Amino acid sequence: MGENTFDHLLAGWRQDPDVSRGVGATLPSHHSHCLGCGAENPHGHHLVVTRNAPDTVVATHTFDARHVGAPGIAHGGAVATVFDDLFGFLLYSIGDLAVTRKLDVEYLSPVLLGLEYTLQASIAERAGRKIHMAATLQASDGALVARSGALFVTVDFEHFKGPGRPS
Numbered sequence: 362m363g364e365n366t367f368d369h370l371l372a373g374w375r376q377d378p379d380v381s382r383g384v385g386a387t388l389p390s391h392h393s394h395c396l397g398c399g400a401e402n403p404h405g406h407h408l409v410v411t412r413n414a415p416d417t418v419v420a421t422h423t424f425d426a427r428h429v430g431a432p433g434i435a436h437g438g439a440v441a442t443v444f445d446d447l448f449g450f451l452l453y454s455i456g457d458l459a460v461t462r463k464l465d466v467e468y469l470s471p472v473l474l475g476l477e478y479t480l481q482a483s484i485a486e487r488a489g490r491k492i493h494m495a496a497t498l499q500a501s502d503g504a505l506v507a508r509s510g511a512l513f514v515t516v517d518f519e520h521f522k523g524p525g526r527p528s
């Protein structure tokens with residue numbers, strides 16, 4: 362990660378949780394190699410995510426040959442990855458660190474490679490450490506193709522500093 366050490370990354374989240382960014386703002390990636398949104402991850406989805414309401418984020422995404430499951434169709438795990446990462450952008454609205462405890466995906470129709478889809482995620486409810494989130498993936502004609510729900514649980518910075526984590 363070069364000078365982007367893990368401590369540096371955590372310090373950035375500590376000092377600038379970015380809660381003040383307004384509606385319409387493009388949000389920063391989680392980090393440069395994040396599978397969902399890191400620009401420098403060659404296997405990544407390179408999501409670019411915008412806040413379009415105080416507790417809502419939106420992105421467009423086109424799955425490609427790297428994400429294939431059945432021929433021509435995006436792998437369900439790749440779709441889940443994109444949902445999971447999109448949920449991670451709601452943390453900028455919350456201002457707390459949290460991690461995915463539970464992720465549900467309902468695949469209503471095949472997600473096709475090479476077509477642009479629109480994803481939107483929002484915070485449904487917060488109760489103590491639990492943050493319930495919901496998201497949709499729609500085709501360009503507005504058809505609902507997949508939807509997802511997640512439970513994130515807030516954690517402190519020490520969560521990322523335990524055994525097996527980078528120093």
Ligand SMILES: CCCCC/C=C\C/C=C\C/C=C\C/C=C\CCCC(=O)SCCNC(=O)CCNC(=O)[C@H](O)C(C)(C)COP(=O)(O)OP(=O)(O)OC[C@H]1O[C@@H](n2cnc3c(N)ncnc32)[C@H](O)[C@@H]1OP(=O)(O)O
Pocket residue numbers: 370371374391392395445446447448449450452458459460461462463489490491512514515516521
């Ligand atoms: C990937 C990027 C990393 C970047 C790191 C660098 C810097 C920035 C740091 C963070 C940025 C964070 C995210 C953004 C990035 C990407 C987005 C994608 C997110 C992910 O990709 S993240 C990876 C996958 N994720 C994990 O790696 C989590 C593994 N897991 C655990 O680490 C523990 O599991 C933990 C800590 C989650 C909880 O553990 P715990 O012991 O602290 O808490 P506990 O079990 O008590 O649950 C607490 C309350 O949730 C209730 N509860 C539990 N399960 C429930 C269920 N199914 N239904 C209803 N309620 C449920 C309980 O009933 C209780 O409720 P109550 O509080 O009311 O008692």
